[in-house]
Amino acid sequence: MDNLTVFTEFLLMDVTGSRELQVLQGVLFLGIYLGALTGNLLTVTVIVTDTRLHSPMYFFISNVALLDLGSISIVVPKTVANSLLGRKTICLTECATQIFLYAMFEAVEIAFLVVMSYDRYVAICHPLHYGLIITPSLCSQATAGSWVSGLVYSAVHTGALFRLPFTKTNVIQQYFCDIPQITRISSPDVEFSEFVIIAVSVCLVSVCFAFMLMSYVSIFLSVIKTGSLQARVKAISTCTPQLAILFLFLISGSVAVLGPIPKKPSLKNLLTAMFYIVMPPFMNPLIYCLRNREISAVLRRMFTRLSELQSKIFKTVS
Numbered sequence: 001m002d003n004l005t006v007f008t009e010f011l012l013m014d015v016t017g018s019r020e021l022q023v024l025q026g027v028l029f030l031g032i033y034l035g036a037l038t039g040n041l042l043t044v045t046v047i048v049t050d051t052r053l054h055s056p057m058y059f060f061i062s063n064v065a066l067l068d069l070g071s072i073s074i075v076v077p078k079t080v081a082n083s084l085l086g087r088k089t090i091c092l093t094e095c096a097t098q099i100f101l102y103a104m105f106e107a108v109e110i111a112f113l114v115v116m117s118y119d120r121y122v123a124i125c126h127p128l129h130y131g132l133i134i135t136p137s138l139c140s141q142a143t144a145g146s147w148v149s150g151l152v153y154s155a156v157h158t159g160a161l162f163r164l165p166f167t168k169t170n171v172i173q174q175y176f177c178d179i180p181q182i183t184r185i186s187s188p189d190v191e192f193s194e195f196v197i198i199a200v201s202v203c204l205v206s207v208c209f210a211f212m213l214m215s216y217v218s219i220f221l222s223v224i225k226t227g228s229l230q231a232r233v234k235a236i237s238t239c240t241p242q243l244a245i246l247f248l249f250l251i252s253g254s255v256a257v258l259g260p261i262p263k264k265p266s267l268k269n270l271l272t273a274m275f276y277i278v279m280p281p282f283m284n285p286l287i288y289c290l291r292n293r294e295i296s297a298v299l300r301r302m303f304t305r306l307s308e309l310q311s312k313i314f315k316t317v318s
Helices: 019-049 056-085 092-125 127-133 136-161 179-184 188-225 229-258 267-277 279-291 293-317
Strands: 009-012 089-091
Touching: 009 092, 019 056, 019 279, 019 293, 056 092, 056 136, 056 267, 056 279, 089 092, 092 127, 092 136, 092 179, 092 188, 092 229, 136 179, 136 188, 179 188, 188 229, 229 267, 229 279, 267 279, 279 293
Parallel strands: none
Antiparallel strands: 009 089
């Protein structure tokens, strides 16, 4: 034991072989991050400022946008700074914080997706009882429960992962503190406990996704029986974005948890990590803005008023 080295700092690896490619990678991640930042903030702003969107569904959508903003902000800014400054190290405390916050945001988002599927089920399948079932009190309880469950899961997960010192190596074959990579360099005891936690997590998430799919299947069966074309279009326009985000979340999560753990940096490794870290927060605002009729209409009105205001200012200055 005296000859073992306890690591308190990790060395992050990337696929770039030159300084120019490192800078290019940093600029690419910065562009994606700014796009995700703009899209999610715009989604939240539209929902908060327009009183017609002050309903439970859009309340949950704004929370998901904030969660996406938080999850991408945990990883990408550090990656951009490392790429532009040529750094490759991250301290143990910062790594644990990164994993804790990212796991918490992802767990809370899964909980919100479950609540959103139930909200749409009640709104479409039991519209007369919607106001009695989906109350402000229920929304507050669901939000608090989602955050508490995410916090507990993240604390247990991070505590189990970092409860023993790292003595194998300090090289992480990824550009951020990836949970599979941390598991790979952990002690056998931590690997076993992590395997148990991930197995339980997969079971719980599978139950959540089964519940969500059942809700949406019930919704579409109910919509098919509806004679009103307008009701069908409205139901599809509100459920399609949530289904698209659900499947994007499911696919990216499966790649992250069930995919092979890379033992050396590669372009495939970089693109795979980008898919489940960067793409969901970047794509979710686009999906909501393009597929949700109410949000699209509000955005069009906002841009119209902005262009009219710019025209008035231009005429005044001229």
